Amino acid sequence: MTIAVLGAGSWGTTFAKVIADAGHEVLLWARRTEAADEINTSHSNSRYLPGIELPDTIRASDDVADVLAAAEVVVLAVPAQSLRENLTAWAPLLREDAVLVSLMKGIEVSTGKRMSEVIAEVTGAGPERIAIVSGPNLAREIAVGQPTATVIACADEAVADRIAELTANAYFRPYTNDDVVGVELGGAIKNVIALAVGITDGQGMGDNSKASIITRGLAETTRLALAMGADAHSLAGLAGLGDLVATCASPLSRNRSFGRLLGEGLSLEEATARTAQTAEGVKSAAAVLELGRSHGVELPITQGVTAVLTGRLHVDELGGLLLSRKRKTESPMKYDQTPGQSPAGS
Numbered sequence: 115m116t117i118a119v120l121g122a123g124s125w126g127t128t129f130a131k132v133i134a135d136a137g138h139e140v141l142l143w144a145r146r147t148e149a150a151d152e153i154n155t156s157h158s159n160s161r162y163l164p165g166i167e168l169p170d171t172i173r174a175s176d177d178v179a180d181v182l183a184a185a186e187v188v189v190l191a192v193p194a195q196s197l198r199e200n201l202t203a204w205a206p207l208l209r210e211d212a213v214l215v216s217l218m219k220g221i222e223v224s225t226g227k228r229m230s231e232v233i234a235e236v237t238g239a240g241p242e243r244i245a246i247v248s249g250p251n252l253a254r255e256i257a258v259g260q261p262t263a264t265v266i267a268c269a270d271e272a273v274a275d276r277i278a279e280l281t282a283n284a285y286f287r288p289y290t291n292d293d294v295v296g297v298e299l300g301g302a303i304k305n306v307i308a309l310a311v312g313i314t315d316g317q318g319m320g321d322n323s324k325a326s327i328i329t330r331g332l333a334e335t336t337r338l339a340l341a342m343g344a345d346a347h348s349l350a351g352l353a354g355l356g357d358l359v360a361t362c363a364s365p366l367s368r369n370r371s372f373g374r375l376l377g378e379g380l381s382l383e384e385a386t387a388r389t390a391q392t393a394e395g396v397k398s399a400a401a402v403l404e405l406g407r408s409h410g411v412e413l414p415i416t417q418g419v420t421a422v423l424t425g426r427l428h429v430d431e432l433g434g435l436l437l438s439r440k441r442k443t444e445s446p447m448k449y450d451q452t453p454g455q456s457p458a459g460s
């Protein structure tokens with residue numbers, strides 16, 4: 115089995131290590147020649163995973179044609195907003211039967227599409243060739259070998275099973291799921307909710323505020339996901355609740371950290387300048403909000419975060435805005451919406 119990972123940032127490199135530690139050889143594409151050289155000679159990626167020793171069964175290259183030549187499984191780990199452009203260049207190099215695995219947790223801003231939709235559109239791959247990995251998966255914890263679970267989603271569960279078999283190791287436990295929509299939305303929207311939690315953190319708020327945002331964030335995520343055809347169980351699982359809790363709780367999260375900087379009073383530009391890695395929620399928030407609008411689903415936290423990110427709301431007004439909304443029943447079991455009726459509020 116030839117496995118390629120495209121993108122040698124935090125998660126791409128860590129995921130290559132997961133596969134290598136599961137007993138397979140991996141080809142890793144790095145954009146920078148120096149990064150590929152360092153991985154091959156020193157077995158490290160000091161920019162993204164300082165102090166981590168990589169297995170020598172990972173071979174890196176900056177030549178994507180070399181990496182893709184025989185790849186039967188191609189793992190995509192570039193920033194969500196760059197996927198379409200990259201994949202358009204890579205598509206002619208892909209084997210016709212290659213399974214394409216997305217690690218990305220974002221929504222394409224220009225189209226509102228999920229990553230699996232972008233992959234299908236650009237490559238022509240059918241749903242049985244597209245899989246998603248999403249769950250409580252902070253790269254650094256996994257890179258040091260701390261145990262975690264994840265979800266591998268594919269419309270064809272036999273394919274999900276195959277990817278699960280390639281990745282399962284002593285510290286990485288994949289579960290399979292055929293709900294691609296739910297698993298992808300859980301991963302993308304939790305980044306936006308983590309920005310909100312980060313903001314409260316930067317403002318010095320305590321755990322009640324954070325728990326309230328996490329819980330109501332899950333409610334709005336679930337509402338949208340159900341309106342888009344997802345299964346509620348996926349949102350209550352690892353790719354929903356699990357990832358939301360990990361991301362919102364962890365100082366390792368780039369999204370939560372970005373929100374924290376905003377909450378401390380930094381501008382969007384200042385926070386961006388202080389963030390070296392990809393915080394997908396910053397760009398995806400507007401796309402998630404648009405998905406809510408087009409499906410008639412209220413997303414108050416996403417709406418507030420987007421307003422802050424676009425400069426239409428001062429960060430100090432976010433809490434007041436959320437608290438002053440019309441009071442509603444919590445109705446946690448009423449996520450399901452009847453078409454034509456206004457969605458349950460948050």
Ligand SMILES: NC(=O)c1ccc[n+]([C@@H]2O[C@H](COP(=O)([O-])OP(=O)(O)OC[C@H]3O[C@@H](n4cnc5c(N)ncnc54)[C@H](O)[C@@H]3O)[C@@H](O)[C@H]2O)c1
Binds near residue numbers: 126127200252254391
């Ligand atoms: N880091 C994590 O803990 C983690 C965990 C799960 C999922 N993810 C998701 O994985 C995806 C990748 O995140 P990451 O953590 O590896 O990001 P990162 O910022 O650590 O690395 C991004 C990688 O993409 C490359 N890159 C940047 N811009 C590019 C472009 N325009 N074209 C091609 N390559 C480009 C960078 O050189 C780098 O190798 C994101 O969607 C993220 O949400 C990350």
Ligand SMILES: O=P(O)(O)OC[C@H](O)CO
Binds near residue numbers: 250308392394
């Ligand atoms: O660092 P973040 O905020 O991109 O989160 C990383 C992972 O998605 C957590 O599962």
